[in-house]
Amino acid sequence: MKKANGNTVIGLIFLIAAGIIMYIANTTLKATAPAGDPGSRLFPNLACGAIMLLAVIIIIQSFKKPSKAFAGILADGDRRQSCIRTLLILTDLALFLVLWNFIPFLAAGFIFMFLQCMIFREKLLFSVFYSAGVTGVLYVMFAIFLKVRLNIY
Amino acid sequence: MSYLTAIQSVFTPGCLLCVLLGVLVGMVVGTLPGLTSVMAISLITPLTFKLDSTYGFAMLLGVYNSAIFSGGISAIAINTPGTPASIATTFDGYKISRRGKTGFALGINTLYSVFGGLFSTIVLMIACAPLARLALNFGSPEYFWLALFGLCMMISISHASLAKGLIVGILGMLLSTVGLDPLLGSKRFIGNNTALLDGIAFIPVMIGLFGVGEMLFQIFEHKKEDDAPRDIAELKERERVLPTKAEHRRMAVPGIIGSIIGVIVGIIPGTGGDISALISWDVSKRVSRHPEEFGDGSVEGLATTCASNNASIGGALTTALALGIPGDGNTAVLLGALTMYGMVTGPTLLNNSADFVCRLYIIMIVANLLILPVGLLSAKACIKLLSIKNQYIQMAVLMICSIGAYSMNRNFMDVIIMFIAGIAGFFFRKYDYPLGPLILGLLLGKMCETNLRRTLMLSGSSVKMLFSTPISILLIILCLFATLWPFISDWISKKKTAES
Numbered sequence: 001m002k003k004a005n006g007n008t009v010i011g012l013i014f015l016i017a018a019g020i021i022m023y024i025a026n027t028t029l030k031a032t033a034p035a036g037d038p039g040s041r042l043f044p045n046l047a048c049g050a051i052m053l054l055a056v057i058i059i060i061q062s063f064k065k066p067s068k069a070f071a072g073i074l075a076d077g078d079r080r081q082s083c084i085r086t087l088l089i090l091t092d093l094a095l096f097l098v099l100w101n102f103i104p105f106l107a108a109g110f111i112f113m114f115l116q117c118m119i120f121r122e123k124l125l126f127s128v129f130y131s132a133g134v135t136g137v138l139y140v141m142f143a144i145f146l147k148v149r150l151n152i153y
Numbered sequence: 154m155s156y157l158t159a160i161q162s163v164f165t166p167g168c169l170l171c172v173l174l175g176v177l178v179g180m181v182v183g184t185l186p187g188l189t190s191v192m193a194i195s196l197i198t199p200l201t202f203k204l205d206s207t208y209g210f211a212m213l214l215g216v217y218n219s220a221i222f223s224g225g226i227s228a229i230a231i232n233t234p235g236t237p238a239s240i241a242t243t244f245d246g247y248k249i250s251r252r253g254k255t256g257f258a259l260g261i262n263t264l265y266s267v268f269g270g271l272f273s274t275i276v277l278m279i280a281c282a283p284l285a286r287l288a289l290n291f292g293s294p295e296y297f298w299l300a301l302f303g304l305c306m307m308i309s310i311s312h313a314s315l316a317k318g319l320i321v322g323i324l325g326m327l328l329s330t331v332g333l334d335p336l337l338g339s340k341r342f343i344g345n346n347t348a349l350l351d352g353i354a355f356i357p358v359m360i361g362l363f364g365v366g367e368m369l370f371q372i373f374e375h376k377k378e379d380d381a382p383r384d385i386a387e388l389k390e391r392e393r394v395l396p397t398k399a400e401h402r403r404m405a406v407p408g409i410i411g412s413i414i415g416v417i418v419g420i421i422p423g424t425g426g427d428i429s430a431l432i433s434w435d436v437s438k439r440v441s442r443h444p445e446e447f448g449d450g451s452v453e454g455l456a457t458t459c460a461s462n463n464a465s466i467g468g469a470l471t472t473a474l475a476l477g478i479p480g481d482g483n484t485a486v487l488l489g490a491l492t493m494y495g496m497v498t499g500p501t502l503l504n505n506s507a508d509f510v511c512r513l514y515i516i517m518i519v520a521n522l523l524i525l526p527v528g529l530l531s532a533k534a535c536i537k538l539l540s541i542k543n544q545y546i547q548m549a550v551l552m553i554c555s556i557g558a559y560s561m562n563r564n565f566m567d568v569i570i571m572f573i574a575g576i577a578g579f580f581f582r583k584y585d586y587p588l589g590p591l592i593l594g595l596l597l598g599k600m601c602e603t604n605l606r607r608t609l610m611l612s613g614s615s616v617k618m619l620f621s622t623p624i625s626i627l628l629i630i631l632c633l634f635a636t637l638w639p640f641i642s643d644w645i646s647k648k649k650t651a652e653s
Binding site: 006007010014018021024025028029030035036037038039040042043044047048050051054055057058061082083085086089090093094096097100101109112113116117120130134135138141142146147148149150152 | 181182185188196314316317319320323324326327330334336337339341342365369372373374375544545548549551552553555556559560563565568569572575576579580583584586598602606609610611612613614615
C-alpha cells in the first residue's frame with residue numbers, strides 16, 4: 001500500500017469531522033418545525049453528507065496522484081528550517097493572543113514583534129526599534145485615530 | 154437647471170476639501186483588513202453633523218467610495234482583502250503582484266474602480282426610480298435562487314480540482330449554519346458559548362484564511378534567493394502603474410460587464426460589492442478569450458472585480474434614495490445621516506429634496522474623480538514599500554490581521570476564529586485547496602438556507618413557489634448555465650483538440 005500523503009490526511013480529517021458534526025446535528029437539533037419549515041438540521045445534514053462524499057473522492061484521488069508527504073518535506077534541510085520557523089511564528093502568535101488578554105496591548109504587541117525578529121535572526125538593536133515602531137504606529141492608528149479599545153485585559 | 158445649481162454648490166473649495174478628506178480617510182480604513190466601509194462611514198458620521206448637509210455628505214460619500222476601492226489595495230499587495238467587497242480582487246490581483254507588478258495591479262484597481270463608480274453614478278442619475286422598483290420584486294424564492302447562483306461560482310473558482318473546491322465551499326456553507334437558527338432562533342453547534350450566537354463572523358475567517366494563512370505559507374516557502382537584489386529590468390517593470398492601450402482593450406469588456414453586474418446586484422437589498430464582484434469575475438471568465446488566465450493573474454479578472462465592487466455603490470444608493478430601503482450597512486448609516494439632517498427618506502425624497510439629491514450625484518462623480526490621482530499616487534508609493542524585505546512585511550501583517558479581526562466587533566472570539574482560519578488557510582494553500590469557495594459558502598450559505606426555508610414555510614412545504622415567477626425562472630436558467638458551462642466548454646475544447 002502506498003504511503004499516506006497530505007491530501008489523504010486532509011481527506012480523512014474532513015470525513016471524520018463531517019461524521020461527528022452530522023452526529024451532533026442529529027442528536028441536538030430538531031428534525032422538523034411547524035408550518036412547513038424543514039427544520040434546523042436539514043442544511044447541516046446536507047452539507048455534512050456532501051463533505052463526506054467529496055472527502056472519499058479526494059482520498060481516492062490522493063492514492064492515484066500522490067502528493068509529497070510531510071515527512072518527505074522534513075527530510076530536506078532547508079525545508080526543515082522553514083517548517084521549524086513557521087511553527088515558531090505560529091507559537092509566537094498564539095502567545096501574543098494569550099498575553100493580549102492579560103497585559104496592555106503595547107507590551108503584548110512589543111513582545112510578539114520582538115520574538116518574531118528573534119525567530120528571523122534580526123540584530124538585537126534593530127529588533128527593539130522595529131518592534132517598538134510597528135507596535136506604536138499600529139496603536140496610534142487603531143486606538144487613537146480609530147477609537148478601537150485595544151487594551152482588553 | 155438643478156444639475157447646474159448642484160455643480161455650483163459642489164465645486165467650492167470647502168466642499169471639494171471635504172470630499173478629499175473623506176477619500177483619504179476611506180483609503181486608510183479600507184486598506185486595513187478588518188475595518189470595513191460601514192465602520193469608516195459610522196466613524197465619520199458624527200463629525201459631519203457640525204457641517205452643512207452638502208459638506209457632510211461630500212465627506213461621507215468620499216469615505217464610502219474610497220473605502221470600497223482601497224479594500225483592493227491590501228487584497229493586491231498582501232492577499233488580504235481590506236473589505237469583503239475585495240475578496241474576488243485577490244484571485245488575480247495578488248497573482249499579478251507576486252510577479253513583481255504590484256504597481257500595475259494597483260493602477261488597474263484605481264482605473265477600473267473609478268470607471269465602475271462613474272458608470273454606476275450615471276445609471277443612478279438616469280434610472281434611479283424604475284430600477285429600484287424592479288428590486289422590490291425580489292422575494293424569498295428569488296433570493297434563494299440568487300444565492301444558489303452565487304454558490305454555483307464555486308465550480309469556476311475551483312481551478313485545480315473540482316472536488317477540493319467544492320469540499321471547502323460546502324465547509325463554508327456548514328460554517329454558516331453555526332449560531333442561532335435564522336428562522337426558529339434555536340442554538341446550533343455553539344453549546345453555551347454566547348460569543349457565537351451571531352454565528353461565525355465572516356471578516357475574521359477572511360482575514361485568517363487570506364492574511365494569516367498566506368503569511369504562514371510565505372514563511373514556510375521562503376527561499377534564500379527571495380532576498381537577493383532584483384535586476385534593473387524587473388525593477389523598471391515594477392515601476393509601471395498604467396496599463397498599455399492593448400491591455401486596456403483587453404480589459405474594456407470585462408470592465409463594462411463588471412460595472413453592469415455591480416449596478417444590478419447592488420440594487421438588490423441584502424447583496425453588495427462582495428457578491429457582485431464574484432459574479433462578475435465568473436461571467437467575465439466565461440466570455441473571455443483567455444479563460445485559462447483567470448485566477449492566475451488575469452488583467453481581465455482584476456479589472457472586472459474592481460469595476461464591479463465600486464459599481465455596486467451606485468446600485469445600493471439607487472434603492473436607498475428612491476425607496477428609502479437600506480440594502481446594506483453603508484446605506485443604512487447614510488440614510489440615518491439623511492434623517493439627522495431633517496430629510497424624509499423614502500419614495501418622496503427624490504421629489505421633495507430634488508436639489509439635494511442632484512448634489513449627491515455630483516458629489517459621487519467628484520469623489521470618483523478624486524480617487525483617480527490619489528489611487529495612482531498611492532500605487533507609486535506602494536511600489537517603494539515593496540522594496541522592503543518580505544519578512545518585515547510578514548511580521549507586521551500578522552499583527553495587523555490580529556488587530557483587524559478584533560476591531561470589527563471588539564470580540565476576542567473573532568481573533569480566535571482568525572487564528573484557527575489562519576492555520577486552516579495555511580494547510581489549504583499548501584495542498585492546493587482554493588480559498589475562494591469557502592468564503593463564498595460562508596457568505597451565501599445563510600442567505601440560501603433562510604430563503605429556501607422561508608419559501609417552504611410560505612408555501613406549506615410545496616416547492617412550486619420556487620418556480621413561480623419570471624425572475625426565478627431566469628435565475629434557474631443562469632444557475633443551470635453556470636453549473637453546466639465549464640463541463641460543456643471542456644467537452645467542446647477536448648473535441649476540437651481531438652479533431653485537430
